[in-house]
Amino acid sequence: MRVPACVFCEIVAGSLPAATVYDDAAVLAFLDHRPLLPGHVLVVPKTHYATLGDLPEDQVGHFFVAVQRLARAVEEAMRADGSFVAVNIRISQSVPHLHVHVVPRRKGDGLFGKTFQWMRRPYPSEAAMRETRQAVVDALATPASS
Ligand code: DGP
Numbered sequence: 722m723r724v725p726a727c728v729f730c731e732i733v734a735g736s737l738p739a740a741t742v743y744d745d746a747a748v749l750a751f752l753d754h755r756p757l758l759p760g761h762v763l764v765v766p767k768t769h770y771a772t773l774g775d776l777p778e779d780q781v782g783h784f785f786v787a788v789q790r791l792a793r794a795v796e797e798a799m800r801a802d803g804s805f806v807a808v809n810i811r812i813s814q815s816v817p818h819l820h821v822h823v824v825p826r827r828k829g830d831g832l833f834g835k836t837f838q839w840m841r842r843p844y845p846s847e848a849a850m851r852e853t854r855q856a857v858v859d860a861l862a863t864p865a866s867s
Contacts, residue, residue, distance in 0.1 A: 722768055722769050723769060724769045724818070727769055727816070727817070727818050728816055728818075729763075729765050729769075729816055729818035729820060730769050730818060732749065732751060732765075733749050733765065733767045739751035739752070739754075740752040742762055742791070742794075743764070743787060743790070743791055743794075745787065746767075747766060747767055747768070747780065747783055747784070748764060748765070748766060748767065748783070748784060748787040749764075749765050749767055750762050750763065750764040750765070750787065750791050750823075751763060753822070756824075757805075757822075757824050757832060758824055758825060758826075758830060758832060759799065759825075760795050760798060760799035760801070760824070760825040761822065761823070761824045761825075762791055762795055762822075762823040762824075763820045763821070763822060763823075764784075764787055764788050764791055764820065764821040764823060765818060765819060765820045765821075766780065766784055766819055769818055770818070770819045771817045771818065771819065772810045772811060772814070772817075772819055773808050773810055773819055774810065775819065776819055788806065788821050788823065791823050792804045792806055792823050795823050795824075795825050796825055798825075799825035801825035801826055801827055802826060802827050802828055803825075803826045803827075804823055804824060804825050804826050805822070805823075805824040805826050805832065806821060806822065806823050806824075807821070807822045807824075808820070808821050808822070809822075
């Protein structure tokens, strides 16, 4: 499905140019036009799904095999020490078409220090940590609603 006015659908359709690095029947990857660091790639399903939660389970495997291959390729291509792989879901998601960021990393590249800061919020107690753990375990045991 192609959604009008979705920039990533336009890129998939070829009506908006992009520096494509990977293309198969279901997945496209291209360079982010505003990279966090050089080599920053976006991996998208060709079909329009707004968020990771919308991607059908039977497509997750293929999609993330492509992400894995791209993470390896980006690291190798950029002679990086590692990479950062991330998905924004609604919050901080500026394009409502699922996309995985693959960003090459080097020690001391300042990605988190300069561009954005990860705030650490320790659990106030062991009990709070256990409660949180249990909530996630319970959620995993509950069938996803369709
Ligand atoms: P996010 O904030 O997680 O939704 O990231 C969206 C990314 O998409 C952002 O890093 C910039 C990139 N982007 C947005 N529009 C275009 C486009 O038209 N072409 C390319 N190559 N990247 C785009």
